[in-house]
Amino acid sequence: MDIKAGRLVDPCSTRLTKTGAWRTFVPVFDHDKCIKCSLCEIYCPEGCIHQVDGLFVPDLDYCKGCSVCAHECPRMAISMVLEEK
Amino acid sequence: MENSLLAPGHRACAGCAMPTTIRLVLDAAGPNTIVVSPTGCLEVTTTPFPESSWCVPWIHSLFENASAVASGVEVMLKRRKQDTNVVIIGGDGSTFDIGMGCNSGMFERGHKILYVCYDNEAYMNTGVQRSGSTPFCAQTTTTPPGSKSKGNPRPKKDMPAIALAHKVPYVATASVAYPVDLRRKVKAALQVDGPSYIQVNAPCITGWTFDAGTMIELSRLAVETGLWPLAEWVNGELAGVKKIRRPKPVTDYLEIQGRYKHLFKKNDCGDQLAKIQAIADANKAKYKLVD
Amino acid sequence: MSQINTANMKVVEGSYAVAHAVMCCKPDVISAYPITPQTHIVEHLSQMVANGELDSEFLTVDSEFSALSVLVGASAMGARSYSSTTSQGLALMYEVLYNVSGMRMPVVMNVANRAMGAPLNIWNDQQDAVGARDVGWLQIYVEDVQEAVDATLQAYKIAEDPQIRMPIMVCMDGFVLTHVYEPVELLDKELASQYLPAFQPEKILDPNHPMTFGAFADPSTYTEFRYQQFDAQLKSMAKIEKAAKEFEEIFGRHYGGLVDSYFADDAEVVIVTMGSVIGTIKDAIDAMRKEGKKVGLVKVRSYRPFPVQALRQALKGASVIAVIEKDVSIGAEAGLVTDLKSAFYNSKIRTPVIGFAAGLGGRDITIKDIRKIVDKAEAARKGIESEFEFLDLRTEIL
Numbered sequence: 204m205d206i207k208a209g210r211l212v213d214p215c216s217t218r219l220t221k222t223g224a225w226r227t228f229v230p231v232f233d234h235d236k237c238i239k240c241s242l243c244e245i246y247c248p249e250g251c252i253h254q255v256d257g258l259f260v261p262d263l264d265y266c267k268g269c270s271v272c273a274h275e276c277p278r279m280a281i282s283m284v285l286e287e288k
Numbered sequence: 289m290e291n292s293l294l295a296p297g298h299r300a301c302a303g304c305a306m307p308t309t310i311r312l313v314l315d316a317a318g319p320n321t322i323v324v325s326p327t328g329c330l331e332v333t334t335t336p337f338p339e340s341s342w343c344v345p346w347i348h349s350l351f352e353n354a355s356a357v358a359s360g361v362e363v364m365l366k367r368r369k370q371d372t373n374v375v376i377i378g379g380d381g382s383t384f385d386i387g388m389g390c391n392s393g394m395f396e397r398g399h400k401i402l403y404v405c406y407d408n409e410a411y412m413n414t415g416v417q418r419s420g421s422t423p424f425c426a427q428t429t430t431t432p433p434g435s436k437s438k439g440n441p442r443p444k445k446d447m448p449a450i451a452l453a454h455k456v457p458y459v460a461t462a463s464v465a466y467p468v469d470l471r472r473k474v475k476a477a478l479q480v481d482g483p484s485y486i487q488v489n490a491p492c493i494t495g496w497t498f499d500a501g502t503m504i505e506l507s508r509l510a511v512e513t514g515l516w517p518l519a520e521w522v523n524g525e526l527a528g529v530k531k532i533r534r535p536k537p538v539t540d541y542l543e544i545q546g547r548y549k550h551l552f553k554k555n556d557c558g559d560q561l562a563k564i565q566a567i568a569d570a571n572k573a574k575y576k577l578v579d
Numbered sequence: 580m581s582q583i584n585t586a587n588m589k590v591v592e593g594s595y596a597v598a599h600a601v602m603c604c605k606p607d608v609i610s611a612y613p614i615t616p617q618t619h620i621v622e623h624l625s626q627m628v629a630n631g632e633l634d635s636e637f638l639t640v641d642s643e644f645s646a647l648s649v650l651v652g653a654s655a656m657g658a659r660s661y662s663s664t665t666s667q668g669l670a671l672m673y674e675v676l677y678n679v680s681g682m683r684m685p686v687v688m689n690v691a692n693r694a695m696g697a698p699l700n701i702w703n704d705q706q707d708a709v710g711a712r713d714v715g716w717l718q719i720y721v722e723d724v725q726e727a728v729d730a731t732l733q734a735y736k737i738a739e740d741p742q743i744r745m746p747i748m749v750c751m752d753g754f755v756l757t758h759v760y761e762p763v764e765l766l767d768k769e770l771a772s773q774y775l776p777a778f779q780p781e782k783i784l785d786p787n788h789p790m791t792f793g794a795f796a797d798p799s800t801y802t803e804f805r806y807q808q809f810d811a812q813l814k815s816m817a818k819i820e821k822a823a824k825e826f827e828e829i830f831g832r833h834y835g836g837l838v839d840s841y842f843a844d845d846a847e848v849v850i851v852t853m854g855s856v857i858g859t860i861k862d863a864i865d866a867m868r869k870e871g872k873k874v875g876l877v878k879v880r881s882y883r884p885f886p887v888q889a890l891r892q893a894l895k896g897a898s899v900i901a902v903i904e905k906d907v908s909i910g911a912e913a914g915l916v917t918d919l920k921s922a923f924y925n926s927k928i929r930t931p932v933i934g935f936a937a938g939l940g941g942r943d944i945t946i947k948d949i950r951k952i953v954d955k956a957e958a959a960r961k962g963i964e965s966e967f968e969f970l971d972l973r974t975e976i977l
């Protein structure tokens with residue numbers, strides 16, 4: 204993005220910053236347990252859980268590893284795993 | 289939410305309720321919406337120049353003038369006969385305290401503006417100082433417990449009642465843990481031809497101190513204990529409340545938050561816990577929360 | 580300085596004349612709060628809206644702070660926006676003043692200059708606006724009602740210029756100009772529209788192009804935001820001159836662009852000032868010239884941007900300069916005299932400059948006072964005794 208002081212800011216542009224770098228634990232989804240209630244998608248503060256080919260997956264570019272999804276999943280289909288970086 | 293109107297990459301703390309709250313509000317309001325926000329965590333974390341998380345037109349001016357700025361936006365929309373929602377999304381500090389004059393003016397002039405307060409019960413952006421919304425006994429950096437203090441000495445200001453006193457035609461409380469309810473209330477508010485006010489319980493991990501994963505659970509507990517009644521007023525009349533099926537003791541909610549830790553350390557705070565339970569019980573009675 | 584076509588003149592109240600000028604500018608949104616001596620301006624505007632003479636959204640708000648904040652929203656929607664205030668009201672707006680200029684919103688505001696409390700005082704001086712000289716707004720000070728009218732129209736032209744996009748205060752002395760009835764040529768609506776085309780903002784709050792206004796800037800970009808405002812103010816000097824010239828071509832009146840002068844060319848003692856006291860000073864100069872005293876005047880019309888080059892040019896022949904101003908910087912002389920001295924420091928001009936705080940809280944400045952100042956200035960040619968003083972200080976009540 205060209206930084207020009209004083210100019211207005213483009214919409215949706217924080218996408219340029221990959222907050223996934225903040226993460227210590229990563230959510231791992233067990234798709235077999237998932238009942239597609241979409242609660243994880245609704246509650247995720249980053250708005251980074253999406254359905255891809257019918258499966259709920261986190262976008263690890265942005266996931267901060269807060270574990271809200273894991274905590275709220277009614278089927279305990281999400282586990283938080285220490286990430287090897 | 290692939291087509292969410294709040295982009296990821298914002299700088300809110302991991303596990304903050306505010307971005308989820310914004311997304312739920314924008315989901316219900318849709319893209320034909322202009323958002324006005326005051327200074328606070330929301331503004332600082334979603335609009336670090338030259339980036340912005342907002343996918344709808346958005347403006348920030350000052351900490352205490354969002355209602356006046358939104359009024360200027362709204363009169364221009366009316367002048368152009370343009371049917372676009374005007375939504376203010378602001379923190380409790382700007383809503384309950386410093387912005388009160390502008391809020392009162394906006395309510396009284398009857399602008400068609402939805403005011404959503406994401407209520408994290410303190411001035412978080414400046415490091416967790418007390419606001420008029422901070423609940424009884426909560427620890428903040430300006431209401432620290434000590435030998436002569438048990439945390440915030442005053443109960444939370446009743447902001448919905450202040451909105452109702454201005455004859456705001458639609459007033460509601462909501463919680464980030466009840467997304468269906470919140471979205472419905474936003475839609476209802478946007479139908480009103482005049483101002484509306486929704487106050488959303490939105491836990492702050494930094495200020496309340498809890499395990500990040502429990503953010504939603506915490507907001508749910510605020511409701512289930514009776515400390516945060518989910519209510520809705522239409523034209524000044526209480527039009528609906530969310531019943532609590534299995535009421536929980538307030539300690540379930542308090543003991544998992546660092547801001548109430550002092551109440552559990554010393555046994556001389558038993559009184560305080562009883563007083564907080566009494567606040568919850570009074571809410572349950574007032575709103576008939578339990579059948 | 581101005582040439583007036585007496586055929587079209589009407590005797591009206593200064594506030595009405597200014598309100599009429601605002602009407603000719605066709606603002607989309609007006610938002611203001613009553614305060615003496617500005618009140619009549621907004622009352623007249625309210626009446627014009629009520630009569631259907633003026634098609635503007637008029638917001639009656641809870642404070643001056645809200646009044647200007649409303650215009651932030653309106654301006655972001657592409658509105659031509661207007662407010663007016665004074666003194667305590669301007670001070671209450673202080674935070675928003677920076678915001679409007681920082682967000683490059685071309686708001687125009689008449690400031691009916693008045694003293695600041697405490698002690699509470701409703702009369703004229705210029706402490707309010709001079710105290711807000713650093714907020715990023717352009718400031719034009721007018722000498723009479725006709726100039727207030729004409730400068731209000733010119734202000735929109737300058738403010739809305741795509742290269743400028745800066746807010747402007749048109750400063751007129753409270754009561755002296757707001758409440759006086761004098762013959763004025765009211766603006767012709769058609770000619771005003773010809774002079775001032777519709778406002779064409781580049782970007783507005785628009786769901787089809789959802790931009791973010793008012794983002795948070797960190798140390799890596801903040802300086803550049805400020806620089807751009809600074810640069811726009813410098814560029815506005817040429818636009819102020821141009822606006823005055825184009826105005827003259829259509830309306831036949833001219834008051835100078837950045838500065839103006841009266842018998843300054845051959846003057847030995849030159850008075851520098853702003854605002855309505857110029858009327859009295861001119862009368863004093865006329866009398867002294869008859870006595871053979873070489874006294875002249877340089878009027879600072881644009882205080883921000885501060886016209887350094889124009890002032891060096893206008894004052895290069897003076898042997899001594901006396902600055903008369905209705906404000907003080909408590910603890911450090913006063914605004915205009917400090918700015919003027921700093922404009923000279925790196926030039927070849929080594930003329931002695933003395934400053935007078937006069938007319939504070941509405942105290943009259945008389946021809947006798949001007950003579951006294953000229954005497955003091957003449958004495959200062961031989962050596963400055965007092966660089967800065969309060970004129971006519973009543974030492975008996977100190």
Ligand SMILES: Cc1ncc(C[n+]2csc(CCOP(=O)(O)OP(=O)(O)O)c2C)c(N)n1
Pocket residue numbers: 327328329330351352378379380381382383408409410411412413414419
């Ligand atoms: C006039 C003014 N006073 C104080 C501040 C400092 N300030 C900025 S944000 C803030 C607190 C915000 O609290 P709140 O509205 O509850 O939002 P939060 O950060 O908690 O989300 C304060 C005190 C300011 N920006 N402007």
Ligand code: SF4
Pocket residue numbers: 230246247248249250251252261262265266267268269270271272273
């Ligand atoms: S861990 Fe947090 S940020 Fe990551 S996907 Fe789950 S809810 Fe979203």
Ligand code: SF4
Pocket residue numbers: 232236237238239240241242243244259275276277278279280281
């Ligand atoms: S919350 Fe659990 S069950 Fe529901 S969609 Fe997400 S992973 Fe599936």
Ligand code: SF4
Pocket residue numbers: 299300301303304305306329333408412413491492493494495
């Ligand atoms: S301090 Fe609190 S409100 Fe602010 S971003 Fe962090 S969690 Fe959210």
Ligand SMILES: [Mg+2]
Pocket residue numbers: 379380381407408409410411412419
């Ligand atoms: Mg807060």
